[in-house]
Amino acid sequence: MAGVAAKVVAADDIGIPTDQDEIPAFTGADLSTKLKLLGCDVASFGVNQPKPDDEDVSTMSWNDCAGGIYRKLIFNKAGTKLRGGILVGDAGDYTKLHKLAMSGAELPENPAVLLTPTSARGQQEEEEEEIPMDANAMICSCNDVSRGTIAAAVAELGVEGANLAAVKKCTRAGTGCGGCEPQVKSILGQELEKLGGSLSNHLCEHFPYSRQELMAKIRLEENLSDVDSFEKIIAKYGSGDGCENCKPVVASILASLVNDMILDEGRDALQDTNDRALANMQRGGTYSVVPRVPGGELTPDQLIALGETAKKFNLYTKITGAQRVDLFGAAKYQLPDIWEDLGKAGLESGHAYGKALRTVKSCVGSTWCRYGVQDSVSFAVKVENRYKGIRSPHKMKSAVSGCIRECAEAQGKDFGMIATENGYNLYVGGNGGANPVHAELLASDIDEETVLKYLDRYIMYYILTAEKLERTAPWQRKLPSGKNGGGPIEHLKEVIIEDSLGICDELDRRMQHLVDTYHDEWAEVVKDPEKRKKFKQFVNTDENQTRQETIEFVDMRGQLRPADWPADGQAQTNWKAPDTDVFSRSEKSWIKVGETTDFPVNAASAILYGDTQLAVFNNQKKGEWYTTQNMCPHKQAFVLSQGIVGDSNGTPKVACPLHKKTFSLETGNELDGDLQILTFDTKVEGNDVLVYLPAVDEVDAILGTKGLRVLKSDCINLAEDAIKVKLASERKAKVPKTMLMAKKEDTQD
Numbered sequence: 113m114a115g116v117a118a119k120v121v122a123a124d125d126i127g128i129p130t131d132q133d134e135i136p137a138f139t140g141a142d143l144s145t146k147l148k149l150l151g152c153d154v155a156s157f158g159v160n161q162p163k164p165d166d167e168d169v170s171t172m173s174w175n176d177c178a179g180g181i182y183r184k185l186i187f188n189k190a191g192t193k194l195r196g197g198i199l200v201g202d203a204g205d206y207t208k209l210h211k212l213a214m215s216g217a218e219l220p221e222n223p224a225v226l227l228t229p230t231s232a233r234g235q236q237e238e239e240e241e242e243i244p245m246d247a248n249a250m251i252c253s254c255n256d257v258s259r260g261t262i263a264a265a266v267a268e269l270g271v272e273g274a275n276l277a278a279v280k281k282c283t284r285a286g287t288g289c290g291g292c293e294p295q296v297k298s299i300l301g302q303e304l305e306k307l308g309g310s311l312s313n314h315l316c317e318h319f320p321y322s323r324q325e326l327m328a329k330i331r332l333e334e335n336l337s338d339v340d341s342f343e344k345i346i347a348k349y350g351s352g353d354g355c356e357n358c359k360p361v362v363a364s365i366l367a368s369l370v371n372d373m374i375l376d377e378g379r380d381a382l383q384d385t386n387d388r389a390l391a392n393m394q395r396g397g398t399y400s401v402v403p404r405v406p407g408g409e410l411t412p413d414q415l416i417a418l419g420e421t422a423k424k425f426n427l428y429t430k431i432t433g434a435q436r437v438d439l440f441g442a443a444k445y446q447l448p449d450i451w452e453d454l455g456k457a458g459l460e461s462g463h464a465y466g467k468a469l470r471t472v473k474s475c476v477g478s479t480w481c482r483y484g485v486q487d488s489v490s491f492a493v494k495v496e497n498r499y500k501g502i503r504s505p506h507k508m509k510s511a512v513s514g515c516i517r518e519c520a521e522a523q524g525k526d527f528g529m530i531a532t533e534n535g536y537n538l539y540v541g542g543n544g545g546a547n548p549v550h551a552e553l554l555a556s557d558i559d560e561e562t563v564l565k566y567l568d569r570y571i572m573y574y575i576l577t578a579e580k581l582e583r584t585a586p587w588q589r590k591l592p593s594g595k596n597g598g599g600p601i602e603h604l605k606e607v608i609i610e611d612s613l614g615i616c617d618e619l620d621r622r623m624q625h626l627v628d629t630y631h632d633e634w635a636e637v638v639k640d641p642e643k644r645k646k647f648k649q650f651v652n653t654d655e656n657q658t659r660q661e662t663i664e665f666v667d668m669r670g671q672l673r674p675a676d677w678p679a680d681g682q683a684q685t686n687w688k689a690p691d692t693d694v695f696s697r698s699e700k701s702w703i704k705v706g707e708t709t710d711f712p713v714n715a716a717s718a719i720l721y722g723d724t725q726l727a728v729f730n731n732q733k734k735g736e737w738y739t740t741q742n743m744c745p746h747k748q749a750f751v752l753s754q755g756i757v758g759d760s761n762g763t764p765k766v767a768c769p770l771h772k773k774t775f776s777l778e779t780g781n782e783l784d785g786d787l788q789i790l791t792f793d794t795k796v797e798g799n800d801v802l803v804y805l806p807a808v809d810e811v812d813a814i815l816g817t818k819g820l821r822v823l824k825s826d827c828i829n830l831a832e833d834a835i836k837v838k839l840a841s842e843r844k845a846k847v848p849k850t851m852l853m854a855k856k857e858d859t860q861d
Contacts, residue, residue, distance in 0.1 A: 142214065146199075146206045148523075148550045152180070155203040158196025158213035159186055169195070172227045176201075181229050185209070191223050204230035204599075230599075251299065252285040252292045254680070261285070262299050271309035276300060281784040287773075315580065316357040317761065319350040323361050323505065323580040330365055331576060340370060342382050343733075353714075353733050355758030356767035356774070360384040361580050364467060367503035368575050369622070371629040373636055375643060381715035381757065385769035386465035388754060389444055389647070390633055393769055396663035396674040396822065397749045399447060401427070401439040402464035403454055404500060407474045407492035407512075408435030417457030425450055428671045434471040434509065436462060441672065443659050444754075445649040451634040461634040463501055467581075469508045472496035473521070477514025477531065484514035486531030491560055492520075495529075498564060499571065501633070502626050505578040505587075508571070509543070512536075523551045526584040527567055535559045540570055540604065541588035549585035552601040555609065568623040569608045569616055576622075650720040651710040657725070662750050663822040675824035677747050684822050687745035689790055694814055698806035705739075707799045716766065718742050718753040722808035723816040727753035728794065728801065729777055731764055737794040738777040739803045741815050744768040745787045748822050752789070790815065 144157035162169045170191055174183040181201035187194055194212045209226065212219065219226070244251070247260030265282040266274045276293075279300055280286045286293040301311035313322040321329070329349060330339050339345050342362050346354055354362075363382035367374055374383055375390075386392045391399035403418070410418075418437050422429045427450075428440040442450055451461075464470060472495045475481065477488030492512040499508075511520035511528045522528025524544050529536040534557040542551025555566060578587040594602025606612035637643040649656045659665065665672040678684050705719045711730040719726050725742035742750045747770065755766040757777075764777040775782050780789040793804040805811060813819070 144210050144214070146203050152201060153199070153203040155199040155206045156197070157206070157210040158194070160184075160196040160198050162186060162195075172223065174227050174229065176229075183227060183229060185223070185227055187219075187223050192218050194219060194223070194226065202229035251295050252283075252287075254292075255284040255287065257283050257285040259299055262296060263303050266300060266303040267307070271304060271307050274300065274304060274307075274309070275312065277784060284785075287771075287785070313579075315361055316355055318346060318352045318354050318358050318758075321349065323365075324577055326361070327365050327368075327576055331369065336370065340366065341377070342366075342379075352762070353731075353757075353759040353764070354382075355760065355765070356384075356756040356772060357580075359756055359758065360387070363387070364503050364505065368626070371503075371626050373631060373633065375633070375637070375646060378713050380646065381712060384756070385754065388769075389447065390461065390465055390637065391442070391444075391447055392465050393751070393754070394440060394674070395677060395749075396659065397751045397754075397770075398440070398659050398663075398674065399442045399444060400464070401442055401447070401450055401454070402432070402436055402462040403459035404462040404496070405436045405471070406496040406500075407472060407489045409489060409493060410437075411458075414457050414459060417454060417459065421450060421453045424453070426672065428673055435473050436464075436471060438464075441659060441665070441674070443649070443656070444647055445656055448637055448644045448647050452638045455635055455638055460632045461501075463633075466501075466503060467506050468501060468503050469496070469499045469510065471509060472499075473509075473511040473525075475512075475514050475519035477512075481514060483517060484531070485533055486514055486536065488512040488514035488520065488529075488531055491529065491536075494560070495564070495567070498627055499567075501630050502571070502575075504571070504575050506581050506583045508584065524548065525551065527551070527570065529563055532557050536563050538563055538566060541584050541601075543583050543585045547585075549589075552588075554601065554604060565620075566608050569619040570604065572619040572623045573604075573607060573615075576619075646712075649718060650725075651717045651728075652706045652719045655720060657720070657750075657817055661817055661821060664824055666824055675822060677822070678825055680746075682825075684748055685746065686787060687743070687748055687820070688788060689814055694790070695806045695810065698810050700804050700806050702795070702802040703805045704800050705803050706801050708796060708801060709799070711801065714757055716753040716755065716757060718750075719803075721805060721811060723812045723818055724808075725750045725753075725815075725817060726792070726803070727766075728803070729757055729764075729766065731757060731777070734764060736764065737796060737801065738764065739792040739794045740766070740775070740777065740780060741790045743789075743815065743820055744770060744773065745789060746771060746773050748820050750817065 146153070146155040148154070168189050170187045170189050172185050172187070174181065176182070179201065183197065183199050183202070185194060185197040193216060194209065196213050197209060199206060244259055247258065247263065249259045251257055251259050251262060261283050262279060262285055265279050269278055269282070276297055279296065286296045297311070304311055314320050315323060315326065319326060326349060330345065333339050339348060342354065342359060345362055346352070350358070359382040363374065363379060366372070366379070372379070374380065374387060380388050389399055391401060394400055418429070418439070421427070422439050425442060425446055427442060430438050430440065432438050472492040474488045474492035476484065477486055478484035479487055479489055495510060495512065508526040511522040511525045513520040513522045513528070513530045515531055518530060520528070522530050523539050524542050526541070526543060528539045528542065528551055530539070536558060537553060538555045538558060539551035540554045541549065543549050554570070555562070558566070574584055574587060588600050588604070591600035591603050593599050594606055596602060607615070664675040666675050680686060703721070705728060708730070711717050711728055713730055713732045716727045716729040719728055727740050727742040729738040729740070731738065740752060742752050744752055746768065749770055751769050752766055754769045757764070757766055759765060760774065760783055763783070765774045765783060766777060767774045773782060773787065774784060775787070775789050777791070780791040782788065795802050
């Protein structure tokens with residue numbers, strides 16, 4: 113039976129002829145692994161237990177009883193190849209040793225050098241994410257891009273022309289889901305080194321500094337009021353208008369140092385996709401609502417309030433992996449009303465939208481569990497309430513476990529505490545995700561106040577010195593080694609506990625300022641009519657287009673969710689107008705769409721024209737106004753008015769908030785691709801903002817929301833959904849009630 117199955121699999125799935133005398137056999141799998149058991153690194157790889165009749169074996173052992181380190185490496189008899197090994201107590205060079213063993217390559221150095229643990233060499237082995245060296249290795253599965261394709265593009269662009277944006281444009285690598293962008297960037301750096309160049313660490317074309325360098329310059333300013341806005345910072349340290357890369361970084365730096373409301377005084381135009389709406393943008397342009405649940409603790413009344421709110425607004429509900437309740441499917445204009453209801457139950461913003469502390473997860477601890485040795489829930493609530501809302505280079509997660517059983521998984525968090533009989537063990541620098549990292553022990557058996565003191569300094573040290581979108585784990589790994597060769601964790605002990613750099617007073621002071629200036633951002637919006645206006649769907653009308661009008665919602669186990677997006681290249685993606693100048697022969701009029709004060713500075717707002725959503729951009733820095741379709745052609749989502757406005761080499765642009773595709777506001781061309789958006793001339797007369805538009809029915813025929821609504825794939829009928837433009841005599845234009853029409857002009861100014 114097994115033989116028959118093997119032949120079927122060989123013939124049907126692998127394509128191996130079955131008329132061979134021998135059927136290919138399974139020869140085994142790589143069982144190498146690296147683990148941490150009760151705080152101790154252990155690893156094994158390759159041939160770690162040679163069979164008794166294996167004669168091609170020689171071994172070397174290292175047994176450090178005092179340091180708790182044991183290592184055994186197995187070589188071939190000649191000592192020229194590493195075959196396997198066992199590592200206990202120090203597995204810092206596991207990746208290097210595993211690669212040597214599995215490749216079967218000749219050893220590049222004396223075998224005895226490999227035996228010495230990294231801690232005994234006075235260095236810390238950096239185990240970075242492995243980047244495939246094979247030219248055929250797939251890097252971007254979204255767009256089928258191999259390493260060889262990226263390398264060839266770098267070679268063609270040359271040292272001067274090769275940068276991340278150029279490589280992405282040439283190869284399309286990293287332009288899909290974005291998950292491969294770190295690998296693309298690493299390959300770019302490696303290939304540039306081969307050409308004698310190096311990868312720039314500049315934020316973008318507007319700032320010749322990394323985030324760490326820019327933070328240092330702003331932090332050291334004698335008078336912070338000289339650099340308390342993006343305009344002042346770019347005037348002093350940069351050039352141009354900024355972009356979707358540098359604006360959120362500056363916004364984060366200002367929030368970390370000043371901590372004013374992020375939507376005030378034009379700062380909302382700097383915020384990335386989620387921060388601008390104080391909610392996570394989801395598929396189709398809807399948003400999720402995530403209240404804070406400190407320590408995972410909710411009262412029955414709060415649970416009832418969550419359920420009632422979800423029913424009132426027909427939201428999809430789910431318990432998250434961080435012990436919170438997530439409400440999905442809210443339109444942006446609904447968010448203030450939703451939060452008003454939740455606020456009445458005592459629920460605050462959970463900052464799930466920000467690069468900030470997300471949650472402090474906890475087990476029930478000694479309050480209920482028979483094994484708990486400390487009240488982990490109360491301490492988790494205390495920790496979360498101290499650090500809530502603090503902006504950082506990337507998101508932070510934490511946990512408190514009530515005993516050594518570690519039910520809250522504290523050692524897989526940016527910082528975590530595990531209860532002991534004498535207090536808590538404090539771990540730092542861990543994370544889950546695509547590349548899990550185990551946190552390292554910073555201090556043992558310390559009380560709660562000491563934990564908070566060390567955390568204040570650790571978090572602020574991270575905020576001041578990390579790079580853009582750098583989690584604590586890679587940041588910590590790049591820190592210098594301690595004085596005694598104990599690696600980055602020893603360096604952190606020296607800085608945080610011993611104050612070796614003399615900065616603890618500054619770290620304490622800055623953290624206390626952030627704690628003292630905390631504000632619930634949603635509570636601020638709910639009580640302020642001017643802030644609530646920022647969430648209005650269209651500036652020129654009180655009408656709304658519901659979420660179901662922009663994307664179809666389908667039932668899933670009794671709840672509604674948006675229909676799946678089709679894959680790129682299929683129908684309802686990469687939309688293109690019938691003609692790039694589709695309205696060239698249309699009769700147009702100057703239409704008043706609002707007053708200048710209705711539109712935020714250096715940002716955009718949506719207007720409704722018939723059934724069409726348009727985005728109006730107020731580029732105050734250049735003194736220019738632009739109008740485009742509000743729909744991003746990539747996934748047909750009506751979101752461009754929520755994108756960040758900036759420039760690229762002087763060309764004004766907007767970045768789609770969903771996938772960061774950028775479009776020229778002058779021509780509508782995608783700057784790094786071949787998509788196109790339609791643009792319309794715009795001018796200001798007095799305080800009136802006017803857009804030069806064809807008749808409503810003509811615009812609706814091309815850009816109307818009903819015609820561009822994303823449907824589930826089995827509902828698409830290309831013949832039935834074809835654009836049909838009514839005759840002029842049949843048209844009945846529907847214009848928003850508050851829209852004023854200017855006198856038609858025969859010629860354009």
